Amino acid sequence: MDLVSILATVILVTTIGTMVIGIGAYGAFKLRDKRKPKKKIVDDLQGEKVANEPIFLKRYVPEAATDAANEV
Amino acid sequence: MELKQVSRYVWAITAVVGVVSVMAYLYNHARAMQGSFTVLLENIVLATMSYYLLFFLFLLILRYAILIFYSFMDHLEGLYKGRQKTTAIYQDDSLLPMISLVVPAYNEGVVIQAAIRSLLMLDYPNYEILVIDDGSTDDTYEKAMAVAQEQDKIPVRVITKRNAGKAEALNTGMSVARGEFILNMDGDSKLSSNTLRACVRHFDDPSIGAVAGNVKVINRENIWSKIQALEYVEGLAMARKAQSFMRAVNIIPGPLGMFRKSVLKQVGGYDHDTFAEDCDLTLKMLMRGWHIAYEPTAIAWVETPTGLLNLLKQRYRWTRGILQATNKHSQALWQPRKSGLNFYILWYMLFEGIMWPFSTLLGNIFFAYVGIQYGLSTLLFLWWLQLTVLDVVAAAYCVVIEEEDPALIFYAVTFRLFYINIIDVSKVFATIEEWRGNAMTWGKLDREGKL
Numbered sequence: 001m002d003l004v005s006i007l008a009t010v011i012l013v014t015t016i017g018t019m020v021i022g023i024g025a026y027g028a029f030k031l032r033d034k035r036k037p038k039k040k041i042v043d044d045l046q047g048e049k050v051a052n053e054p055i056f057l058k059r060y061v062p063e064a065a066t067d068a069a070n071e072v
Numbered sequence: 073m074e075l076k077q078v079s080r081y082v083w084a085i086t087a088v089v090g091v092v093s094v095m096a097y098l099y100n101h102a103r104a105m106q107g108s109f110t111v112l113l114e115n116i117v118l119a120t121m122s123y124y125l126l127f128f129l130f131l132l133i134l135r136y137a138i139l140i141f142y143s144f145m146d147h148l149e150g151l152y153k154g155r156q157k158t159t160a161i162y163q164d165d166s167l168l169p170m171i172s173l174v175v176p177a178y179n180e181g182v183v184i185q186a187a188i189r190s191l192l193m194l195d196y197p198n199y200e201i202l203v204i205d206d207g208s209t210d211d212t213y214e215k216a217m218a219v220a221q222e223q224d225k226i227p228v229r230v231i232t233k234r235n236a237g238k239a240e241a242l243n244t245g246m247s248v249a250r251g252e253f254i255l256n257m258d259g260d261s262k263l264s265s266n267t268l269r270a271c272v273r274h275f276d277d278p279s280i281g282a283v284a285g286n287v288k289v290i291n292r293e294n295i296w297s298k299i300q301a302l303e304y305v306e307g308l309a310m311a312r313k314a315q316s317f318m319r320a321v322n323i324i325p326g327p328l329g330m331f332r333k334s335v336l337k338q339v340g341g342y343d344h345d346t347f348a349e350d351c352d353l354t355l356k357m358l359m360r361g362w363h364i365a366y367e368p369t370a371i372a373w374v375e376t377p378t379g380l381l382n383l384l385k386q387r388y389r390w391t392r393g394i395l396q397a398t399n400k401h402s403q404a405l406w407q408p409r410k411s412g413l414n415f416y417i418l419w420y421m422l423f424e425g426i427m428w429p430f431s432t433l434l435g436n437i438f439f440a441y442v443g444i445q446y447g448l449s450t451l452l453f454l455w456w457l458q459l460t461v462l463d464v465v466a467a468a469y470c471v472v473i474e475e476e477d478p479a480l481i482f483y484a485v486t487f488r489l490f491y492i493n494i495i496d497v498s499k500v501f502a503t504i505e506e507w508r509g510n511a512m513t514w515g516k517l518d519r520e521g522k523l
Contacts, residue, residue, distance in 0.1 A: 008453035011489075012443045015436050015452060018490040022497030029384045029498070 077509050121438045128431040129458070131423070136462050140469055142314035147473055149317065150368070169252040171199040171268055171330070174245030176238050177259035181210040183375075184259055188219045192226055196268035200227040202245045203259075207235030212259075238326075239342035239349040246336050254331050257372060261327040262290065264371040271330040274365040281335040281362030282354070283370070284312065284321050285328030290373040295483075296383060299491045300376045302467055302480045308368070309470035316366035322417045324364060326350045328372035335362055346400060347512065348393025355401045358414050368474075384498045391502035392512060394425050429499040432459075436493065460488040 098112060173191055177184050184203070191201050203220070205213040213232045220228035233244055242256050253272060257263065263285075271283040286308050289301035315321045324331075329350065339356040342349045354364060377383040398421050404411035405418050435455055443449035467484035470476070505512070 004450060004453065008443070008449040011453045011456045012440060012449040014489055015456070015493060016440050018493035019433070019436060019440075019497060021490075022494040025380050025384055025494060026498050026501050029381045029388070032381060033385070 074509075080507060080509075118438075118442070121434065125431070125435050125438065125455075128427070128435070132428075132459075132462065135423075136466055139310050139314040140466065142317045143310045143469075143473070146313040146317035146366075165197050168196065168198050168269075168272065170250060171196065171253045171255055171272065172245070172249035172251035172333075173199060173201045173255045173257065174242055174249065175201065175203045175257055175259050176206055176241035176245065177203055177208065177212050177216065178206040178235065178238070178241070179208045179210045179212060180259035181208065181212045181215055184212050185215050185219050187259055187262065188216060188228065190262045192219075192223060192228075193265055194263060194268055195265045196272075199268060200229065200250060202249060203228070203230045204241040204245050205230060205232040206238065206241040207233060237344060239344050242349075243341040246333065246341050249333060252333060254333050254336060256326070256329050256331065258327045258374065260375055262373040263328065264369070264373075267328065267370040267372075268330075270367050270370040274367060275332065277363075277365075279363045280365050281357050281360075282324050282329055282331045283365045283367050284316075284324040284354075285330070285370040285372050286312075286366075286368045287325050287327050287372050287374055289376050291375050291378065294378055295486065296380065296491075297376050297378050298480070299483045299487050300383070302483045302487065304376075305474050305476050305480060306466055306470045308366075309474045310466055312366050313368065313473075318413070319363045320358075320413050320417050321364040321366050322354060322358070322421060323348075323351045324354045325372070327374045328370060346393050346396035347389050348397050351394050352397040352400060355397055355414075355418075358417065359401060359404065359411075380494070384495070387495055387498050388502045389512070391425060391499045392506045394421060395503060395506045398422060398425065425499075426503055429496040429503070432492065433496050433500055456488060460485055463488050 095113070098116065101112075175184075175187065175191070180187070188201060188203065203216045205216060213230065216230045220230050229248070231244065231248065233241070245256070246254060253275065255268065255271070267285065271285065274280050274283045287304055289297055289304055292298050292301050312321060326349075335357065339353065339360060342353050343356075346352045357364065377386055398405075398418055401414075401418065404414045405422075408415040411418075436452075439449075439452035439455050443452045463484040464481060467481045467487075471478055471480055
């Protein structure tokens with residue numbers, strides 16, 4: 001067997017192998033994504049909880065106003 | 073089912089009916105000739121694929137030749153401009169405009185402090201940092217606030233809001249920014265110290281609406297990240313530089329893009345309807361006639377996925393996002409006169425996004441079949457060799473231009489040997505899923521804090 005034939009065989013095996021790995025890895029990636037429903041449910045619940053809250057969570061209150069409120 | 077989806081299925085059914093009709097005609101023809109239909113069909117399919125792959129190879133060589141040529145022209149232009157005595161407006165420190173750096177952060181607790189501290193070291197006299205905490209569930213806000221409070225020279229503002237995605241966070245940054253220019257980046261990026269000075273000088277030209285920066289991989293720790301490092305170097309030093317010379321930069325990268333605030337507002341900021349909001353925004357700007365410059369010396373160092381599944385997740389999102397953005401502006405695909413350069417930009421994006429991965433996969437299947445069926449595996453080797461030679465030549469050129477580590481050239485061989493085969497499979501599936509309109513989620517990558 002000459003060098004080109006050996007290299008050709010290596011490339012053939014590698015190409016088929018990597019395509020199979022590619023399909024397998026894609027399947028694994030999709031499976032992993034599907035296996036996160038619990039997190040999604042938690043996020044949805046959190047989403048419902050915060051849906052009625054203002055977008056900016058930390059409201060800015062001027063110091064002077066806070067002091068006045070405390071004095072009252 | 074939406075009308076658009078129905079029309080896609082109608083097209084697909086028409087194509088299948090067309091192919092079946094051709095096959096039926098050939099079958100009758102083969103019977104009339106008293107030959108073997110199977111052999112005839114195999115010959116036709118193999119011949120068609122051979123011609124198609126030859127055409128694809130021609131396009132590929134043309135693409136490499138054009139990109140390398142224009143990239144080199146852009147390089148020469150850069151060198152020439154560097155030697156000229158400049159009379160730029162944005163040269164004197166006292167005249168430099170204010171720039172707002174917008175850092176969207178969602179669960180970036182591991183990296184946010186390092187990211188902000190690196191921003192405080194930038195060489196520029198007039199800028200502010202805006203950290204937009206996009207409703208993180210970790211300690212991103214607290215950590216960002218800690219750095220903001222210990223800082224008194226450069227204004228650092230931290231704004232927290234309900235989680236609504238990166239696009240919304242960047243829009244929030246745009247609405248509260250005080251600067252005339254806005255630099256949008258990722259929460260996990262690190263910028264080179266010259267970034268602001270290097271980018272802002274492009275705005276001397278009033279036709280420039282935005283500047284795209286250079287992106288490099290910081291975590292070169294295993295073969296996946298090293299190949300990605302080469303991919304980034306090639307993508308920017310060759311493709312982006314060539315696009316810059318042609319005034320046709322088609323993506324302002326998420327990790328580093330500087331905009332005129334007025335232009336950002338004019339195009340309505342980032343939209344929420346694609347998963348590649350940076351590509352969509354760039355296309356919106358191009359459609360309005362703005363030019364986009366590329367600044368190779370402004371560098372954003374980013375962390376890339378080091379595992380295969382995370383890498384596929386990223387590429388899957390990129391592929392679908394770019395297809396969504398292209399589809400959104402698809403009217404330019406059919407109006408060459410009205411769209412001008414945008415017509416070519418969109419077709420080029422479709423070539424890279426759809427035709428390239430499908431064709432390389434088709435080539436592999438075709439040559440593997442011929443190799444197994446007829447013992448002609450040498451053909452597959454030659455197919456692989458010619459693509460690898462193209463990759464190695466491009467890699468060597470880019471490494472020299474970017475003054476990168478020469479060891480990266482070696483990864484051009486491994487890139488073609490296994491990496492791109494795996495990625496292309498994912499891209500093809502992503503394209504099919506996008507065509508079918510499957511639902512998808514954002515899929516934020518987990519950060520390891522390598523900055």
